[in-house]
Amino acid sequence: MACATCSNGSADACATHMLDVAEADHIETAFSRYAKQQPQCGFGTAGLCCRICLQGPCRIDPFGNGPQYGVCGADRDTIVARHLVRMMAAGTAAHSEHGRHIALALLHVGDHKLVDYDVHDDEKLHVVATRMGVETEGREQSAIVHDLAELTLDDYQNQDYDKPCHWLSASLPPPRLKKLNDLGLLPHNIDATISQSMSRTHMGCDADPGNLILGGLRVALADLNGEMLATELSDVLFGTPMPVASTANLGVLKRNAVNVAVNGHNPLLSEIICNVAADLHDEAVAAGAPDGINIVGVCCTGNELMMRHGVPLATNYLSQELPILTGALEAMVVDVQCVMPSLPRVAACFHTKIITTDKQNKITGATHIEFDEYRASEIAHEILRVAISNFKRRDQKRIDIPNIKQEALVGFSTEGIISALAKVNPQDPLQALVDNIANGNIQGIVLFAGCNNAKIKQDENYLVMAKSLAKRNVLVIATGCASGAFAKGGMMTSAATAQYAGEGLAGVLTAIGEAAGLGGALPPVLHMGACVDNSRGVALATALANKLKVDISDLPLVASAPEAMSEKAMAIGTWSVALGIPTHLGTVPPVVGSDTVTDLITNAAKAQLGGYFIVDTDPKRAADKLFAVIQERRAGLGLSTVALAPKPATFQLAQPRTASALLAS
Known part of the structure; x- marks a missing residue:
């Protein structure tokens, strides 16, 4: 059954199952807390609530019948613009x-x-x-x-x-x-x-709203x-990520292992934990866990380990509480960003230890073991020993690990993509991509980024949009929680290419994957890393723009954050627009209270920068809009906007130079 009190729920079968467990045990999760927040404040949603000084909070009547100025005299445009810029600044501070x-x-x-x-x-x-x-x-x-x-x-x-x-x-x-x-x-x-x-x-x-938005850019x-x-x-x-096989979803947890989840964004500690886990294998076995220590990832720390080492990904942002509900998680080790303060409250219902590690990011109820780069290995051993000792506290009757996990081919850094392309054209690897964009086998590229948002059925918009665009021969690349959604949803396999990619795209992905010795087609969605790794998409776009001697704004390239949630997402979306990339948001940002600000980030941005925001909460309609933009960009480059009969993707194989050397040239 579906969780009755969990509002929009999840497109992930594992999450749906664990939400039913949470409801039966009366355990609050992000999903149920969102339902309890309804109805949310309309003034705040529109960006018309100002709390910058202690004369407020001031609110502007969106219908013009009530107050139109704050106590200081700020109008709706100033209030909305200030709030938006502060969100961007906070996101920038985090990254x-x-x-x-x-x-x-x-x-x-x-x-x-x-x-x-x-x-x-x-x-x-x-x-x-x-x-x-x-x-x-x-x-x-x-x-x-x-x-x-x-x-x-x-x-x-x-x-x-x-x-x-x-x-x-x-x-x-x-x-x-x-x-x-x-x-x-x-x-x-x-x-x-x-x-x-x-x-x-x-x-x-x-x-001045215009001047404020320039500052935001x-x-x-x-x-x-x-x-x-x-x-x-x-x-x-x-190490620079290269394609590696991994798995995703809650089925990656092991009944007979000490399960340790790493959650957050900074790889400095998680890399060391991954490196030293083997040192404590015998201690874990002696504690009753015959399979030793099982490291799994959550959110972007999970993406970092997944793409470099093939460490399995348990889940992404919105469902980060749910691994605890399996009853099989000994510890969740968190660092910075996107970590829910609710984790210790959920963990209190089980044996799981929540371990914070950053001195600037503590949570009431968690165990704090402060990380120090100068004692990294020592601290990693200490954390893992806490998890091992906690294994004995498991309630075996409450263990409920969903038997669901997906295979995933991940690790497509810019170098990873170019390395695969170099197998088909070692002297000019990008030419294979350019040729297939020109002939229509690949219509364009879309970068999916962003978060999960409880306002939307978890992961669904990502999956709906990616399937729609891939069917129309658009190459999909993804970072952050978008990557998690696609990995859990089975979109990072050769089988997904056969099922979801259009004929032209499938032909190209198959030819490159086989040439690169990957045992089949590249997946229709290429995993490029954590949310901080959106810069990899920029590196790929820059390489294409430089090769074609054009600007990024000329490329058939679009971006989408179907479940945008955090202040970081607002910063990412805004620099994407500044680079000339049309950028879709699947959640409405707090700007609709100001027609002026809305116009600045859409029409004015398009005129000045080439990039602009496209806001649409319907994933099918949003996919159509992005595909239309790709067609506009193709026309601007003199490429056909009519779907051409896919041409065979045949390439001459040769020994390539290394990906890093190719990037350097």
């Missing part, structure tokens, strides 16, 4: 703080201060350093690492307002850089841009800068 942790760790690796970390991809180190202008010829690895980290950290402290951040300057196509520079949108310093966004939205400061681009550096430096430290 950029993640990036800072990675950059500092890299710096300390270069200075030989972190014994538990090292450079795992020396080739990528040299490629990135060269792109960033760091001298590599004849230099020791540690010196290159140190200088790259120092240059990166300068993006957090540069005081020259007219000198754009290093990572954006080195990573975007020249036409887009010029456009953004001419509009004054390139940030000079991540921290300062966030601070300025908070300052200008303070009571009594910037009250600037801080959103600072978010992209933070994502770029976090992703690229993580690859240097932990």
